[in-house]
Amino acid sequence: MSASASTDTYRVAVVTLGCGRNEVDSEQLAGLFHREGNAVVDDPLDADVVLVNTCTFIAPAKQESIDTVLEACQLKDEGSARAVLVVGCMAQRYPHELAEAIPEADAIVGFDGYATLPSVVGDVLAGRQIDRVVGVGDSHPGARPVRRDLPLMVAPVGASPTAHPPSAPVTAPVTTPERARSEPSVPSTAADLDELALGLRALELPPEAPRTALAPGTAQDLLDRVPDSGPRFPVRLPQTGGVPRPWAYLKIASGCDRICTFCAIPSFRGRFRSRPLDEVLAEAAWLVEGGARELVLVSENTTSWGKDLPGGRRLQATLLRELSAIDDLERLRLMYLQPAELTLPLLETMAELPKVASYFDLSLQHVSGPVVQAMARSGDPERFGALIERIRGLDPQAVFRSNFILGFPGETEADVAALETFLAEHVLDWVGLFPFSVEDGTPSADFDAQVPAEVAEHRLARVGELQERLADEASRRFVGRELDVIVQERPEDGDEEIAATLARSYREAPDTDGEIEVVDDQGRAADLAVGARARVQVIDTVGVDLVARLVEARA
Structure with missing residues (x-):
């Protein structure tokens, strides 16, 4: 002891x-x-x-x-x-x-x-x-306050910042939405497009000093890893009682180098830090051994993983292949994908590997070019739309999730209309909508042209009504299809809260999306254990949720 x-x-x-x-x-x-x-x-x-x-x-x-x-x-x-x-x-x-x-x-x-x-x-x-x-201090090396006019860099793709530091940072003009509305076109070359998904650019803090792993014995190291004598992954207790759930989150990195003008996370989570490949694989194998059949990869920016490791972001394909090789793992799901960091090798690997869910959680935040630029991000309806269609070309089964902020400073009715048109044209499966929230210390808190709260709420409700109809349309597309599912919950004697057998397919992420109710030929709750795999056929929808008939239970 x-x-x-x-x-x-x-x-x-x-x-x-x-x-x-x-x-x-x-x-x-x-x-x-x-x-x-x-x-x-x-x-x-x-x-x-x-x-x-x-x-x-x-x-x-x-x-x-x-x-x-x-x-x-x-x-x-x-x-x-x-x-x-x-x-x-x-x-x-x-x-x-x-x-x-x-x-x-x-x-x-x-x-x-x-x-x-x-x-x-x-x-x-x-x-x-x-x-x-x-214990209130820098959570990771390089934690810094969020402020205006931070030095930025165009994120290098597939290279370690330590090995290839930028010659000089670029200062981004993000102090007012008005300045952002004169965004120049983002340059791209054929070579860039071979690597980047669509020539978007991620603006980040430059690596002012070489990135090094935390020394053994530091506070963060003691939390993140067990002693050197054993596998190096977090001391962790994913199950605290009851029936073990058949999925687990796998955190592959911490911190964030992005300087989005609405977000304060980097000010207290610190610089981005990838967990080494061997640590991620060791923890993944341990989670699967403990009963997880699906691993959900999370971090502040999942598509940044590897950029601070030897080999850079090209390691992402290796990570997915190594994880897919774990016995008894049924599904991998990637969350928090930054559009400006997506590369073709990553997208191609996701489409190629059967265990990787055809699920794309794109962090868009808005689509109107002026608003996106005011957020210190990159993109517009045309480029985001082309990215989605490019993914669908690689993977016709792809489903999409994204979040959008309504009422960002300087947002106009034309910007909202651009978002509505985008949603109607591309029909995303899952969408989260949020009103703009002023965050202490962020550049957007001081922007001119703040949108009144009641206007933001009205816009949110308006877009929400549209998205509800579109989400119903997206779910109805699955009627008649057969899906592979993993059972999440089942009815228990005396438990009135669980009246149905509930499962998830590649379409539904845990905690955020809908569910699939699985029934037998008589319409009763299918007799399947938690964690069981099954093949089902979708027969109906209830809003965004699906109802499916059991076709085949699998070992």
Whole structure:
């Protein structure tokens, strides 16, 4: 037993808000406490210690995080909780503000404090005096504030920044939407198009200093990896009770080098850092051995993986081939794909490998050229549309997900109309719509021509109505088709919450998209175990969800 553990064990619950990257962080934290001999429970009502893993991406996420922390603190009076700790992005970004605003929380722990959490909890439970703000520092080498006029570079494709540093950064004119509306055409060459999917350009911070791996024994290293004597992948507890779920998130990188003017994530997540190939493969094999049949690859920018490793982004094809070779793995899914970073070798490999889902989660954010440029991104309806059609040419079964921001500063009715036309022409399967949220310290917070909140909400509702019709159209295209599915849930005796056998195909990502209800020839819930594979035929739709008849159960 380590020095941080006490002879008394306790029950820990981790409440997770936000994205799949946070889910992985929570499983790592659960793994730390499990390794110390403590029980990890699902229900905070049953816990002695509650950790709230917060999100701070947009204003509603911040409010949800605050509300959840306050609810957890109430459990100290109404439940069995003896300690509540705040972790995650909000703890890293606003540690002192949280400590002052929510005195009921016992500690606010930033990323650098994660590895010491069992020790911190032990001190809290023993009544020892501690600093309420712990481990708030640079989460990765190069963490920096988000500000205006950051130096930018055109991201090199397939090359290591360490080996091929840019001769000089380019300063991007992103201080106002008005300046952005005079965007020059993006140059491209035939050689570029052999590598890049469509000649889009990713603007990033230049590598001011050589990138090096974190030294063994640092706080982040202790969290990310088990000791050198064993496989190097995170200490992680993906299953905390009940029937194991048949999928798992696999985080392949951390941080972000992009300078999107609406996003504060790089200010607290730090510079982009790829996990080495051997570590990713070791963790993937371990997850599959534990019952995962689908691995969902996540990071802030999945298409950046490899750029800071020897071999560069060309390693992405190798990563997918090596993962596909793992026995008992049925499906790989890539999330958070940046259009400006997509390369033809990656797209061709995704289309070629049967285990890689024909699922393209494109981070578009908007399609109108002036708005996209004001976001310090690259693209317009024509180039984004050509990219989608190019992917469909490589993979006719492709489905698409994307997110869009309505009400970005300077957005006009013409910009919204361009988005509506784009959606109608290309019919994406899954679309998330969000109103613009002013984020502290980001360039867009100071842009002129801020769109009134009520106008943004009206535009969001208008586009939402259109997209709802288009999503129904997209789902109806699957009627009559046969799909391979993995069962996610099944009815259990006495469980009224689960009345159907639910599965997912390549079309549906976990946590974000719809589901498939699988029935037998009599229309009853198909008798299939969680994790089972099956062939089904789609017979109906319910909104974006599918109803399918069991054709064949597979071992």
